[in-house]
Amino acid sequence: MKVILEDKILLNVEKPARYTGGEWNMVIKDPQKADVRFAFCFPDVYEVGMSHLGMKILYHVLNRRQDTYCERVFAPWVDMEKVMREKAIPLFALETKDAIRDFDMVGFTLQYEMSYTNILNMLDLAGIPLLSRDRTTSHPFVIAGGPCACNPEPLADFIDLFTLGEGEEVILEIIDAYRQWKCKGAEREEFLKSAAKIPGVYVPSLYEVSYHPDNTVRAVTPVAKGIGKSVRKRIIRDLDTVDFPEDIIVPFIGTVHDRIMLEVFRGCIRGCRFCQAGFIYRPVREKTPEVLLKQAEGAIAKTGYEEISLVSLSTSDYSCLTNFTDELLKLTENRKVNLSLPSLRIDNFSLDLMEKAQKVRKSGLTFAPEAGTQRLRDVINKGITEEDIISSVSLAFEGGWSSVKLYFMIGLPTETEEDIEGIAKLAAEVVRAYKRVPKDKRVKGLKVNVSASCFVPKPFTPFQWFGQDTLDKLREKQKLLREKIREASNSVTFHWHEAKTSLLEAVLARGDRRLGRVLLGAWQKGCHFDSWDEYFNYDAWMEAFQDEGIDPAFYANRHREFQEVLPWDHLDMGVSKKYLEKECRKAYEGKLTPNCRVKCSGCGSTVFSAGICKADDEEQGQTADGSQEHRQ
Amino acid sequence: MQFRFQFSRGEELKFIGHLDILRLFERAFKRSGLPVAHSQGFNPRPQIVFGQPMPLGLTSEGEFADVELTGGHDPAVFSKTMNDALPPGIRILDVKEKKNPSNLMSQISGARYRICFHAPGGLNLEKLTMKILAADSIPVLKKTKSGEKEINIRPFIYELAESPNTSGECFEVLLNSGQEDNIRPDLFLSGVSNAFQAELELKSMHRIILLGRKDNNWLSLLDDRML
Numbered sequence: 001m002k003v004i005l006e007d008k009i010l011l012n013v014e015k016p017a018r019y020t021g022g023e024w025n026m027v028i029k030d031p032q033k034a035d036v037r038f039a040f041c042f043p044d045v046y047e048v049g050m051s052h053l054g055m056k057i058l059y060h061v062l063n064r065r066q067d068t069y070c071e072r073v074f075a076p077w078v079d080m081e082k083v084m085r086e087k088a089i090p091l092f093a094l095e096t097k098d099a100i101r102d103f104d105m106v107g108f109t110l111q112y113e114m115s116y117t118n119i120l121n122m123l124d125l126a127g128i129p130l131l132s133r134d135r136t137t138s139h140p141f142v143i144a145g146g147p148c149a150c151n152p153e154p155l156a157d158f159i160d161l162f163t164l165g166e167g168e169e170v171i172l173e174i175i176d177a178y179r180q181w182k183c184k185g186a187e188r189e190e191f192l193k194s195a196a197k198i199p200g201v202y203v204p205s206l207y208e209v210s211y212h213p214d215n216t217v218r219a220v221t222p223v224a225k226g227i228g229k230s231v232r233k234r235i236i237r238d239l240d241t242v243d244f245p246e247d248i249i250v251p252f253i254g255t256v257h258d259r260i261m262l263e264v265f266r267g268c269i270r271g272c273r274f275c276q277a278g279f280i281y282r283p284v285r286e287k288t289p290e291v292l293l294k295q296a297e298g299a300i301a302k303t304g305y306e307e308i309s310l311v312s313l314s315t316s317d318y319s320c321l322t323n324f325t326d327e328l329l330k331l332t333e334n335r336k337v338n339l340s341l342p343s344l345r346i347d348n349f350s351l352d353l354m355e356k357a358q359k360v361r362k363s364g365l366t367f368a369p370e371a372g373t374q375r376l377r378d379v380i381n382k383g384i385t386e387e388d389i390i391s392s393v394s395l396a397f398e399g400g401w402s403s404v405k406l407y408f409m410i411g412l413p414t415e416t417e418e419d420i421e422g423i424a425k426l427a428a429e430v431v432r433a434y435k436r437v438p439k440d441k442r443v444k445g446l447k448v449n450v451s452a453s454c455f456v457p458k459p460f461t462p463f464q465w466f467g468q469d470t471l472d473k474l475r476e477k478q479k480l481l482r483e484k485i486r487e488a489s490n491s492v493t494f495h496w497h498e499a500k501t502s503l504l505e506a507v508l509a510r511g512d513r514r515l516g517r518v519l520l521g522a523w524q525k526g527c528h529f530d531s532w533d534e535y536f537n538y539d540a541w542m543e544a545f546q547d548e549g550i551d552p553a554f555y556a557n558r559h560r561e562f563q564e565v566l567p568w569d570h571l572d573m574g575v576s577k578k579y580l581e582k583e584c585r586k587a588y589e590g591k592l593t594p595n596c597r598v599k600c601s602g603c604g605s606t607v608f609s610a611g612i613c614k615a616d617d618e619e620q621g622q623t624a625d626g627s628q629e630h631r632q
Numbered sequence: 633m634q635f636r637f638q639f640s641r642g643e644e645l646k647f648i649g650h651l652d653i654l655r656l657f658e659r660a661f662k663r664s665g666l667p668v669a670h671s672q673g674f675n676p677r678p679q680i681v682f683g684q685p686m687p688l689g690l691t692s693e694g695e696f697a698d699v700e701l702t703g704g705h706d707p708a709v710f711s712k713t714m715n716d717a718l719p720p721g722i723r724i725l726d727v728k729e730k731k732n733p734s735n736l737m738s739q740i741s742g743a744r745y746r747i748c749f750h751a752p753g754g755l756n757l758e759k760l761t762m763k764i765l766a767a768d769s770i771p772v773l774k775k776t777k778s779g780e781k782e783i784n785i786r787p788f789i790y791e792l793a794e795s796p797n798t799s800g801e802c803f804e805v806l807l808n809s810g811q812e813d814n815i816r817p818d819l820f821l822s823g824v825s826n827a828f829q830a831e832l833e834l835k836s837m838h839r840i841i842l843l844g845r846k847d848n849n850w851l852s853l854l855d856d857r858m859l
Binding site for chain 2: 020250252301304305306335
């Protein structure tokens with residue numbers, strides 16, 4: 001069924017181009033000739049979804065197949081949803097405007113927990129039964145992947161299958177299995193069982209969760225024969241040879257990241273203990289400069305974009321950065337393309353590079369000390385010192401920057417009042433560093449912006465057992481910080497995040513399957529766009545918890561013991577639970593762990609034998625203390 | 633060298649704003665490989681000037697823009713190269729070399745539109761057309777930066793006829809256009825609805841062409857006298 005959007009509708013909604021498609025490089029195929037129609041759904045509005053690199057990659061990879069047509073779907077904004085519900089317009093894909101309930105497969109990307117209610121809302125708008133068990137052979141399979149899939153349990157009732165890890169290869173294997181199943185005309189369950197045999201595929205309905213009387217998980221066990229006890233994530237071993245899209249879609253309307261995103265490497269050598277990405281994307285695998293330059297050149301020619309950005313978790317850690325950026329700058333200058341360099345450590349080299357790259361005004365620089373004292377920075381393994389920070393900002397002020405943003409977290413494990421005060425002190429030090437620069441050498445109008453978010457403990461990090469601070473405690477800390485900053489300096493402005501959102505994020509991040517009912521209840525009460533402050537309805541969420549007799553504190557604020565079975569223990573991200581436990585103990589002792597290039601600390605990622613985690617290197621297969629790590 | 637080109641916007645792209653159109657062309661020029669001259673200074677901008685912004689919902693076959701290229705180029709090659717780099721919905725229809733440094737935006741004085749509408753209460757279109765032409769004043773409320781202001785649009789309606797060759801009810805109208813007293817087609821229609829108590833619901837608006845004026849003649853902006 002094709003959806004027809006009359007002018008009258010489109011002229012009365014905000015940014016109608018969110019719904020009309022037709023962008024440059026949009027893939028056009030004859031849907032009649034595609035055996036598999038795939039709806040790639042991003043559970044947020046167009047401008048957010050179109051900024052997501054993963055979607056661009058998988059759109060490209062899927063559409064390279066002749067037998068498959070992958071189209072894009074975004075969450076309609078509130079005004080459009082209203083019209084769609086009034087006029088019974090089902091959720092449709094941008095490429096063909098066909099209703100996605102007639103597709104073979106509907107795939108969601110799980111980028112942040114606060115988008116979960118949007119997934120339910122989109123399924124409902126599509127006319128697809130919300131609960132996996134209510135779907136029949138006439139419905140599409142609903143699949144999901146992305147970073148939040150490392151603990152997908154709160155979504156287990158709604159999603160037919162999850163993919164763990166990187167998607168480029170596994171998605172193609174799923175399509176192959178689907179085609180075979182479709183030819184046979186077998187039952188729905190048959191496909192799920194065959195898909196579950198693909199490495200990296202997790203079918204929640206094939207596992208049963210049992211609980212202890214105190215509601216902690218007793219065990220997660222497969223219920224069908226031939227289904228593995230645990231599912232290991234997939235990775236791409238060689239990033240140089242994997243398909244990377246150069247002909248990406250160029251939107252007509254402005255999006256959050258409206259530029260070429262050139263992925264330089266995956267994984268991170270740092271191992272900051274609060275950072276989920278730093279653990280779940282291991283091993284570190286780099287692309288070679290030759291491949292990157294070729295991809296940059298291709299993408300510039302095929303898109304016409306005026307800006308290209310290097311993407312990774314920590315671009316300064318790219319081993320060939322100097323040579324590569326020299327070559328890349330030649331390319332971009334020639335073509336009048338701006339080079340933007342996020343995720344750089346600020347030093348002489350990077351400031352010089354930024355000056356060369358961006359021929360625009362010197363906008364603000366961002367630093368992320370994360371914590372206010374050296375003690376706490378050691379706890380979280382953020383290997384930077386106050387001297388590092390002050391020398392970096394001094395360089396920046398001398399180089400003509402006058403506006404800096406400092407990112408911190410409050411509510412980190414072991415945090416005391418002294419650590420909170422340390423944030424204000426550090427900000428004041430930054431102001432002093434500015435004042436030390438002679439007046440004729442610095443740019444007027446100092447702006448120091450301190451931003452403090454609330455720490456959310458995440459699965460597969462050394463802090464996965466940590467009980468998050470309660471709302472009251474977080475607010476107390478925010479208040480204290482506000483006062484301390486006011487006392488410390490009047491050149492510093494302070495921004496903080498709503499603690500309620502962080503509480504809910506903590507619940508969903510480390511939740512189990514019992515949360516499915518809460519999620520459904522919250523959606524029924526009208527919750528959606530939870531990551532948008534103006535639509536986040538905390539009270540409705542709390543009602544939903546109450547209705548189901550579930551205490552959010554059980555998930556967010558409860559401290560968990562090391563021996564507790566965690567809801568995601570049957571999922572394997574490469575990093576072992578033993579290692580995380582060891583890192584957690586080291587955190588409480590304030591001991592640092594060196595980065596992966598200095599020394600392998602035996603996290604377990606050598607099972608992938610890729611990038612810097614090559615098992616053939618003897619030293620790297622061993623833990624720091626020389627003993628062989630045992631996998632759980 | 634400088635080119636002036638005429639382009640169209642179809643149904644596919646009628647819902648994107650003016651700034652989106654500018655960005656679309658900048659990127660299309662980059663893809664085409666045609667060497668667009670850039671401004672000097674800290675943040676060099678491509679030297680492209682557009683005639684008149686298109687309101688959301690408007691289709692057109694008569695838009696104009698000027699572009700400065702480095703080096704010499706063949707107009708036919710220009711059109712072909714650009715059309716290969718433009719998305720469906722935008723086409724370059726014609727191009728000529730510009731000889732004088734005239735300002736495109738200030739040259740625009742009028743625009744010919746086809747405005748189609750629905751009259752749920754029934755309508756004698758011929759009679760309404762005559763009434764409009766015979767009126768001395770058609771007051772409408774126009775939104776301005778500081779609020780709303782009443783203006784008389786009658787002096788800015790230069791020609792009006794029932795539109796030929798279309799099914800349904802349409803006007804073909806020549807309205808004032810440009811940097812001052814620009815009369816949008818939807819404003820014209822709501823003004824007429826109010827002034828003559830006719831219930832007219834806008835169905836579509838199409839710009840046939842933007843026009844310049846010289847020696848009492850309406851001229852295409854690609855007319856030699858405009859270049």
